Every structure is written in C-alpha cells, then in structure tokens.
Amino acid sequence: MNLLKLLILTLLIPFTLLAEETKIPLPPVPYDFLAKKEVQSFITMLVNTHHFKRDYVTSVLQNAKLDQETLDRYTGKYKVGSTNGSWERYKAHVLDPISLQKAKEFKQNYFTTLQRASREYGVDMDYIVGFIAVESKFGEFTGDFHIIDALATLAFHKNRMQTFFKSELKHLFLLTREEHRDINEQYGSFAGAMGCVQQVPSVQRKFGMDYNNDGIKDPWDLEDCIGIIAKFMHDKGWREGAVVVVPTNFEGTRFAQLKTTHRQQYAVSTLKKHGIQPLEPFNESKAYLLQTRNTTHDDVWMAGRNFRVLTRYNNATTYGVAIYLIAQAVK
C-alpha cells in the first residue's frame, strides 16, 4: 500500500481526539537499539542505498530512546484514531466559540497568502483554514514528542503499523539531511507527525514547501502550511466552488435505513426514493451518505466528491464535517 494512502487512512489524529486522554508522563528511557539485528540491516540499507555515513546513522540510533508511551498507542493500550466518541464531544473541542473566533482571525491575518494559494491551486480558502484549525488549532498543538525516539521505537518494536514506521524513520533521515535539520531536534506527535498540518516525514518530503519564500520548508510555519494544504487539495482533485457536504431532511433518532460511508456513493435519485433530500442546493448526481452520531440522535448528510478530498488527509467522517463547519463559519 502506498505510504501516503496509509497515512491518510489511519495515521493523522487531530489533536482534538487526544485531548481527553489523561497524559501519564512516561519519559523515554535508554535502550540498546543496536543490539537488534533488524536495526543493523536498517543501518546497512541507509548506508548502501542512500549513502549515509555508517557512523552517523549508528550514533543517532545509539542515542535514540525507547518511548513506551508512543508504543502503547499502537499496541492496543490507547484508543488511537477512534472517532467513537459522540459528535457533540468532538464538536465541543473543534467548533467551540473560541476556536471559531481564532479561525476568523487567522483568515483575516493570512488573507493575502490564502488568496494566493486559492488562486494558484484552484481551491477554496475557507477549507484551507478548516484543515489547519482541525490539525493543530493554527500551530497551537503540534506535539512535543521527540520524533527520533518515537519513530525508532515504532519502527523496531512490534505494532500494527511497524512497516509504515520503519519507512517513516528512513524518511526522517532523508528529510533532515535534505533540509539541513538536526535529526535529534525534531518534535511532533507520538506518530512522528510534525507542524501545523501534522505531516509525517514522507508527507513533508512530498508536500513540504517554502510558501513564504524565506528559504526554509518549515512544517511549523503557517504560511508554508497554507501552501502544503492547498497543493494537497489540488493534487487530490478538489474542484473549486463545488459542493462539499450538506445537511439532509432526516429528523429521526437513529439512522439505519441505508449504509452511511464516505467510500461509496449513491445516486441522488436513489436517496430521494428513500425519502432523503438535501436541505441546501446539491448539484451533483451522486452523493456520499454520511452520518454523525450524537448522544441521542444522528445527523445525516449528503456529500459531494470534494468531501472525499478532506477524508484523504484523515479518514474520518467527523474530521471532514468539522472542516466543512469551520469553512462555513469563516465564510
């Protein structure tokens, strides 16, 4: 499976999903990575295929620590990437009045850059605002895990995404060499994602850019992140001005009439036969039928092809709907 796809499917967890966990301070501890045979093969691969100096890679991994907290998240001890919590709870974190006010201010303060990105990539600026809001609240929550420790731990200890993390560790070596950064001084999420839109190293290598022309592709720079997201949306097929998602006329408690998913579309005429109609203009002939789950009832939505672009970054309906709602709020 392609790495980007894997990332988009499972990895990037908006900080808001994690905010409720009680963080137990478990500092990373010294660990003998070099004693592992697979670490030695990894070093040899970096030396032979990517022309790193053996001494350098060895010393980086010798100093890397075991981060048990990050490992626990991928071995079933934490609920990672879960969107099982109620929609109200999610909304309370992402769409509270203070966050929406911040989003409006961000749009105002970065209007010129947003306008440039929107023009250059043919995407709607309000959705760029929504992405950066949900990913990091405009750079406020970008993670303070030591990335080399997190990725070395996840690359060389059994977990459900070990292959992916081994590849990301390789990309971390490549990225820091390409961008002249100290591999030991990179901080981010427990999964090695960094900056305002939480890119893992492979994504920063692919989408990272210097959108404010200061000579640095900086994942923590909000203007650079505007460029990254605009390019991502463009590359994934965003169509400017096209419908994203609209509420429907469903007013019951639980919706179980049809399967709801952002992976499969229905003909709008089929939905109509089932009594489901959009409450706002919906000018595409097919729609994804979506549901957000409140404590006592479901909201049912119809989504266009643009919605799929949002969920290519993070594969959760709530994620996409939250970005839409922020975009509406800053319009």
Ligand SMILES: [Ca+2]
């Ligand atoms: Ca820059």
